[in-house]
Amino acid sequence: MATTETNSNPHSPLLHGEDLYRGEMFDNTIKLLDVAAKAINCDPNVLSRIKRPKKAIVVSVPVRMDDYRVKVFTGFRVQHSSTLGPYKGGIRYHQDVSLSEVAALATLMTFKCSLLNLPLGGGKGGIAVDPTKLSRTEKQNLTRRYTSELGTLIGPQVDIPAPDMGTDSQTMAWMMDTYSQEVGFSQPGVVTGKPIEIGGSLGRNGATGLGVVFIAEKALEKLGMKMSNITMVIQGFGNVGSHAALYAHQRGAKILAVSDVSGGIHNANGLDVPELLKWVTEHKVIKGFPKAEPISNEALLELKCDVLAPCAMENQISEVNAPRIQAKIIVEGANGPTNNAATKILHERDILVCPDILANGGGVIVSYFEWVQGMASFFWTEEDVNDRLKRVINGAFDKVWEIKTETKLDMRTAAMGSAIRRLERAMLLRGLYPR
Numbered sequence: 556m557a558t559t560e561t562n563s564n565p566h567s568p569l570l571h572g573e574d575l576y577r578g579e580m581f582d583n584t585i586k587l588l589d590v591a592a593k594a595i596n597c598d599p600n601v602l603s604r605i606k607r608p609k610k611a612i613v614v615s616v617p618v619r620m621d622d623y624r625v626k627v628f629t630g631f632r633v634q635h636s637s638t639l640g641p642y643k644g645g646i647r648y649h650q651d652v653s654l655s656e657v658a659a660l661a662t663l664m665t666f667k668c669s670l671l672n673l674p675l676g677g678g679k680g681g682i683a684v685d686p687t688k689l690s691r692t693e694k695q696n697l698t699r700r701y702t703s704e705l706g707t708l709i710g711p712q713v714d715i716p717a718p719d720m721g722t723d724s725q726t727m728a729w730m731m732d733t734y735s736q737e738v739g740f741s742q743p744g745v746v747t748g749k750p751i752e753i754g755g756s757l758g759r760n761g762a763t764g765l766g767v768v769f770i771a772e773k774a775l776e777k778l779g780m781k782m783s784n785i786t787m788v789i790q791g792f793g794n795v796g797s798h799a800a801l802y803a804h805q806r807g808a809k810i811l812a813v814s815d816v817s818g819g820i821h822n823a824n825g826l827d828v829p830e831l832l833k834w835v836t837e838h839k840v841i842k843g844f845p846k847a848e849p850i851s852n853e854a855l856l857e858l859k860c861d862v863l864a865p866c867a868m869e870n871q872i873s874e875v876n877a878p879r880i881q882a883k884i885i886v887e888g889a890n891g892p893t894n895n896a897a898t899k900i901l902h903e904r905d906i907l908v909c910p911d912i913l914a915n916g917g918g919v920i921v922s923y924f925e926w927v928q929g930m931a932s933f934f935w936t937e938e939d940v941n942d943r944l945k946r947v948i949n950g951a952f953d954k955v956w957e958i959k960t961e962t963k964l965d966m967r968t969a970a971m972g973s974a975i976r977r978l979e980r981a982m983l984l985r986g987l988y989p990r
């Protein structure tokens with residue numbers, strides 16, 4: 556039987572075991588693991604191991620700012636599991652980044668890769684910084700020093716970062732260059748989500764948003780509806796939300812409302828997404844877009860629509876607003892946007908929630924394609940990438956749907972159960988070292 560040591564040191568009560576990572580999102584993830592593990596009758600020794608990340612790295616990142624002062628930021632990389640392959644997951648730049656949040660996101664990555672049948676483990680990194688307050692040079696300095704502090708704890712066969720909130724293909728180019736400079740030769744495989752010119756994959760930039768749309772299409776089909784004839788609300792207009800909006804719009808969906816850091820906008824007749832994208836390129840934010848009215852974030856989430864896609868932050872749908880959600884389907888483009896209590900309420904209300912580890916898996920699927928193409932030095936067409944993405948993500952949807960139908964579990968527990976099952980088998984086959 557597995558045991559977990561408890562912490563009895565009154566002087567450092569939060570310093571070991573699961574307590575080290577305690578926080579809303581991490582606790583939520585652990586509770587979800589417990590419920591899903593029970594549903595699939597998971598081995599207790601396996602469960603006690605997967606509830607804890609394998610490794611957590613905290614680094615100080617001193618940065619020369621434009622005014623010549625040195626500011627020291629805190630960076631993290633949490634490596635949750637490498638049973639199925641190298642650690643894999645994004646790097647987040649946001650002022651609220653903490654060890655706890657990164658640990659929760661790293662844990663979700665393990666189960667995302669497992670569910671999607673990728674030969675990859677799970678990791679996540681981040682720096683507690685507001686990237687909108689940094690100049691380009693400061694951001695570059697920050698990225699390069701963070702990368703060099705991580706040293707060979709990352710690498711093409713070890714741990715492969717990618718973009719996440721607040722980072723992009725340019726950030727990955729700086730990471731790849733810094734790592735390559737330090738090992739002495741070019742190593743494009745150390746990161747994914749790179750610019751095409753230095754070994755990126757066609758289709759990677761829009762992959763998470765496209766995956767959201769593929770999953771929405773599958774869910775709609777199950778409810779007897781079609782993308783060409785629905786209304787959709789999207790929270791968040793970053794990389795994921797803006798691509799999801801565009802691809803859904805191209806397929807005929809009416810996008811009623813979107814939001815970003817500057818607030819929300821609404822048009823009952825549907826937003827002109829290509830025009831909105833042009834507006835955002837010029838103005839940076841959606842605020843002020845002429846053909847729409849402003850709407851609050853709370854009201855946006857509660858709008859009547861067929862599909863609601865939360866593509867912004869975690870913890871947006873809780874027990875407080877879940878009873879008021881009027882969407883038929885929720886497709887989670889963000890990581891952890893719905894807490895466990897809300898998942899239960901939505902399930903009882905018959906609202907179909909396509910969970911994050913399934914719905915936003917498009918990014919890591921195409922990251923995997925990028926890594927494979929890089930190793931083979933043979934690059935595919937965008938059509939090829941998108942076709943393969945569709946096959947992998949739709950296959951995962953079918954697997955989760957089958958479990959949900961058999962067990963009557965909600966989609967999140969079914970997805971997590973399926974992911975745990977694959978990992979459990981691999982862990983039992985590999986065994987514990989030393990025994």
Ligand code: GLU
Pocket residue numbers: 643644645646715716717718719720747748890915916918919920922
């Ligand atoms: N940051 C993305 C995610 O949360 C992509 C990760 C990756 O491509 O490795 O899934």
